[in-house]
Amino acid sequence: MRRLLWLSVVAAVAIAYPLLLSSPFQQRLGALVLLYAIAASAWNIVGGYAGQVSVGHVVFFGCGAYAAMGSYAKFGLSPLFGIPGGIVLAVVLAAIVGVPTLRLSGHYFSMATIAVAETMRLIVTNTDYLGAAVGLSGPTVPRNIFDLSFLSSLPYYYLFLVILAITLLITWWMANSRMGFYLRAIKDSERAARSLGAPASRTKLYAFMLSAALTSVAGALYAMMFGFVDPESGLGILISVKILIMAALGGAGLLFGPLVGAAILVPLEEISNSWLGGKGAGLTFVVYGAIIVLIARFQPGGILSLFKRRGKPGVDTGASHAP
Amino acid sequence: MLLEARGITKAFGSFKAVDDASVTLEQGDILGLIGPNGAGKSTFFNCLTGDLKATSGRVLFGGRDITDFTPELRAELGLARTFQVPQTFEGMTVLENVMIGAFLRSSHRAEAETKAHAVLERVGMSRLAEASARSLGTPGRKRLEIARALATEPKVLLLDEAMAGLNANEVKLAIDLVRDIHRSGITLVIVEHIMEVIMSLASRVMVFHQGKEIARGSPREVTSNPAVIAAYLGTRAAKAAAGHTPIELMGGPLT
Numbered sequence: 376m377r378r379l380l381w382l383s384v385v386a387a388v389a390i391a392y393p394l395l396l397s398s399p400f401q402q403r404l405g406a407l408v409l410l411y412a413i414a415a416s417a418w419n420i421v422g423g424y425a426g427q428v429s430v431g432h433v434v435f436f437g438c439g440a441y442a443a444m445g446s447y448a449k450f451g452l453s454p455l456f457g458i459p460g461g462i463v464l465a466v467v468l469a470a471i472v473g474v475p476t477l478r479l480s481g482h483y484f485s486m487a488t489i490a491v492a493e494t495m496r497l498i499v500t501n502t503d504y505l506g507a508a509v510g511l512s513g514p515t516v517p518r519n520i521f522d523l524s525f526l527s528s529l530p531y532y533y534l535f536l537v538i539l540a541i542t543l544l545i546t547w548w549m550a551n552s553r554m555g556f557y558l559r560a561i562k563d564s565e566r567a568a569r570s571l572g573a574p575a576s577r578t579k580l581y582a583f584m585l586s587a588a589l590t591s592v593a594g595a596l597y598a599m600m601f602g603f604v605d606p607e608s609g610l611g612i613l614i615s616v617k618i619l620i621m622a623a624l625g626g627a628g629l630l631f632g633p634l635v636g637a638a639i640l641v642p643l644e645e646i647s648n649s650w651l652g653g654k655g656a657g658l659t660f661v662v663y664g665a666i667i668v669l670i671a672r673f674q675p676g677g678i679l680s681l682f683k684r685r686g687k688p689g690v691d692t693g694a695s696h697a698p
Numbered sequence: 699m700l701l702e703a704r705g706i707t708k709a710f711g712s713f714k715a716v717d718d719a720s721v722t723l724e725q726g727d728i729l730g731l732i733g734p735n736g737a738g739k740s741t742f743f744n745c746l747t748g749d750l751k752a753t754s755g756r757v758l759f760g761g762r763d764i765t766d767f768t769p770e771l772r773a774e775l776g777l778a779r780t781f782q783v784p785q786t787f788e789g790m791t792v793l794e795n796v797m798i799g800a801f802l803r804s805s806h807r808a809e810a811e812t813k814a815h816a817v818l819e820r821v822g823m824s825r826l827a828e829a830s831a832r833s834l835g836t837p838g839r840k841r842l843e844i845a846r847a848l849a850t851e852p853k854v855l856l857l858d859e860a861m862a863g864l865n866a867n868e869v870k871l872a873i874d875l876v877r878d879i880h881r882s883g884i885t886l887v888i889v890e891h892i893m894e895v896i897m898s899l900a901s902r903v904m905v906f907h908q909g910k911e912i913a914r915g916s917p918r919e920v921t922s923n924p925a926v927i928a929a930y931l932g933t934r935a936a937k938a939a940a941g942h943t944p945i946e947l948m949g950g951p952l953t
Contacts, residue, residue, distance in 0.1 A: 553801045553810070560787050560798045567785030570747065572773035572802035572850055 385631075393532045400649075402528040408641045409535035410597055414614075415621040415633030416542045417589030422619060423627035424546075424555060425582045426562030427477060430615050431488030434472075434495050435587040437610040438465040439594030441499070444511035444604045453521040454513050454599050461591040469587035470580065477579045489612065496610040510605025513598065523599045531600050538596065539634070542589050547630055549585065558582055559628075590618075613660065620663055623670055626677030635679055640666075699761065700725050700885055701746070701777075701854055706755035708741050715741040717909040718755070723854065728876075728886045730900030730917065732893075734930055737906035739889050740782065743858055746887070747779045748772045759854075773802060776853035780846075780860050782889075784839035786831045793818065793827040795842055799849030814849055821845045821875060836863045837872075844875065848884075855879065856887040861895050873898060893921070905929065 389409075393402045418432050442461030443454035450456075476487040499505050517524035525531065549555050557578045560568040565575050598604040608614075621640050626632025644659045651658060674680065701723040708716040716738040723729055731739040744750040746757060748769040756765045759775055767775070778799075787795050796814035797807075804810050818824045821841055826834070834842060840860055847855055857876070861869050869892065876899055880886055890896050896903060896917055903920045905913040907929035913920050920926055 551807060553805050553807070556794065556798055556801060556807075556810075559789060559794075563787040563789055564785040566749065566769075567781065567787065567846075568798065569769040570749070570773060570779050570781075570785075571799045571846060572770050573798065574768075574770045 389536055393529055399528065402532055404642055404645055406528045406532040406535055406600065407645065408637050409532065409539050410593060410600065411618065411621055411641050412634040412637040413535060413539050413542050413596070414590055414593035414618045415625075415637055416539065416546055417586050417593060418618045419586075419622045419627060419629075419633045420546055420549065420589070421579075421582045421586040423622055423629070423632065424550060424562070425558045425579050426628075427579060427583070428481075428485045428619065429488045429583075429586075430485045430612070430619060431472075431490070431492035432586070432590050432618055433610055433612060433615040434468060434488075434492045435465040435590035436594035436597070436614055436618075437495065437499070437604075438468060438587075439591030439596075440598035440604040440609040441505060441511065441594075442591070443595035443598045444513050445505070447513050447522075448506070448511040453519075453523070454595065455521055455523060458592060458595045461595050462588045465587040465591035466584045469584045473580045473583040474576075477576060477583060489615075492610065492612055492615060496606050496612070499610055500606040506605070508606060510603055510609070512603040515602070524602060528600075531596075535596060538592060542592075543630060543634075545585070545589070549582075550630065554578060554581065562628075616663065620666055620670075623677055624666060626679030629677065629679045632677050632679045636677070639678075699723070700727075700759070701887075702758040703742075703746060704756045704758070706742060706745050706752045706757070708738075708745055708750060709753045714909050716745065716752075716906075719906070719909075719911050720755075721904055723885060723887065725885055726880075726883075728880055728888065728899050728901045730896040730903040731887065731889045731906065732891075732896055732903060732920075733906030737929075738909040739906045740858060741909075742906065743779075743856060743887070743889050747777060747856055749779075773850055773852075776851070777856070778847035778850045778852035778854070779856040780840070780843035780858055782858040782862065784836070784843050786834065786839050786842060788832045790831055791827065792823060792829050792831050792834070792842060795831050796845050796849050799846040802850045817845050817849045820848070820878075837868045840864065840872070841875070844879075848879065852884060854885045854887065856889075858889045859891060860888065861890060861892055869895065897921070 392405050414436060418429065421427050422429055439458065439461035442464060443457035446452045446457035446460065447454050472488070472491050476484055479487055500508050505511065514522045514524050523534070557568060557573040560571070560573055561575050561578060569575050594609065598609065601608070617640070621636035622633040623636070624639060625634065625636030643662065647659055647662070670677065699722055703719065703721045706716055706719045707714060719742050721729065731743060733739045741750060745752040748767055752765065756763055758764065759772070759777060764772055764775065787798065793811070793814050796817050797810045800810040800813040800817070804813060815824070815827065818827050821844060823841060823845060826838065831842065840863070844857070844860060860876070861872050864872060873895060876886065876888070888895070888899065900917050903914065903917050904911055905920055905926050912925045912929060913923045
């Protein structure tokens with residue numbers, strides 16, 4: 376009941392925000408928070424629930440971004456048509472990458488995903504068809520509403536809000552299904568989970584593919600809002616890192632963790648950028664580094680884990696009241 | 699024949715942890731695996747559950763060759779196990795731990811939850827259902843391992859030192875639980891160090907020493923076997939126990 380109340384409050388605030396704080400900067404900020412919240416929530420499925428810390432998620436982000444821009448630049452279609460293509464691309468890529476790498480544990484998995492992401496970035500940078508280092512652009516002047524090219528950030532804000540709601544709904548459904556339970560069990564002890572019949576490799580792979588699909592949608596939305604994609608903005612490793620830190624800061628493995636993380640970090644970055652101009656970009660990543668250290672040292676569960684209801688502290692009477 | 703192992707060998711490099719071990723398990727058996735530390739019983743056990751891949755030999759379950767099956771496939775066929783060092787899902791409640799086992803036969807959450815509650819009732823842990831699994835001590839964790847395995851509705855349950863670390867009273871309660879499980883029609887394999895447990899539970903015992911099977915039979919036969927005593931206590935003690943007290947035992951022949 377209390378949960379439902381909180382949910383309604385959060386939803387009301389989210390819907391009212393761009394109307395109350397209506398300067399272009401504030402609306403743009405809101406849209407960006409939601410966009411990164413989508414990407415971080417998508418990452419959360421595999422990084423949080425399954426405990427497989429992917430640092431190469433930007434690959435799937437790039438699939439979506441390039442598919443959306445490609446559908447306009449190459450075929451003259453609305454970038455919207457690129458979304459399904461991006462999803463298919465991301466899921467196939469996740470399957471190819473996931474089968475060998477998901478066997479790796481801990482840091483080794485993270486390193487493998489970085490390698491994949493960087494390889495992909497270099498390939499795309501050298502592929503003329505995909506615009507090489509310059510990238511691809513979307514429609515400069517919207518031909519119709521389906522081009523989703525708006526001057527104001529307001530339409531993007533509400534579009535992202537809907538997509539975020541869908542992403543969270545999918546995550547919630549997944550977390551409460553057998554798959555979600557299996558993922559949490561595998562994260563704690565893969566060996567025990569398998570002994571109880573949980574198909575570890577397959578479950579992790581499905582999570583990876585689901586996460587990739589949603590991340591690709593985030594990438595497509597990003598490219599639509601900015602109207603272009605290049606290897607740096609679509610496949611740069613720093614996007615992976617940003618997504619990861621947002622989820623970890625808010626609370627990896629918690630439904631609303633990534634949203635909380637995005638709501639803290641995106642304004643931080645935007646404000647420092649606008650204050651410091653071009654020089655600020657570097658500073659943001661110094662801050663990110665500091666945040667990583669702080670999370671790891673003081674609150675590995677993320678901010679939201681502070682408020683998480685814990686199980687009742689049980690008195691250990693395991694064997695004292697046998698049948 | 700429910701479970702059969704034929705000529706299982708497990709080598710780590712040139713070291714054979716298990717050397718050509720075979721066993722058959724009939725419906726309703728309680729097979730005890732004993733032996734000194736490092737004898738290879740846990741390795742053999744892990745070859746049966748699929749946690750380790752045998753270097754050579756076959757494992758059959760209900761006449762079906764399951765040698766190349768993964769642990770999860772074996773669980774689906776009806777093979778469940780517990781771990782020597784409890785592998786509790788720390789981030790979950792006691793109930794959720796058991797639900798992981800229950801999900802094997804029921805894919806819906808509500809159904810799995812009902813089943814998990816029933817299993818907790820059966821092992822006497824209902825009151826702890828909502829407690830965090832992290833809060834359990836060794837006896838609770840060992841019992842939770844059994845509950846989780848039971849939730850998969852196994853035909854054969856393999857217990858790896860399920861009583862290690864329990865005090866005398868807790869051991870007695872655990873023995874009662876195992877008896878209760880056996881009565882419900884589940885065949886058991888138990889690896890155990892505590893002789894009292896083996897003596898009171900096992901219908902047949904297999905003794906390992908240095909990777910090889912050195913004896914098998916009823917608990918009584920096995921414990922009076924000189925080779926077994928020698929493995930546990932050394933050759934001298936065995937000879938002493940066998941009544942052939944050699945003169946060397948008393949300090950060697952007088953010259």
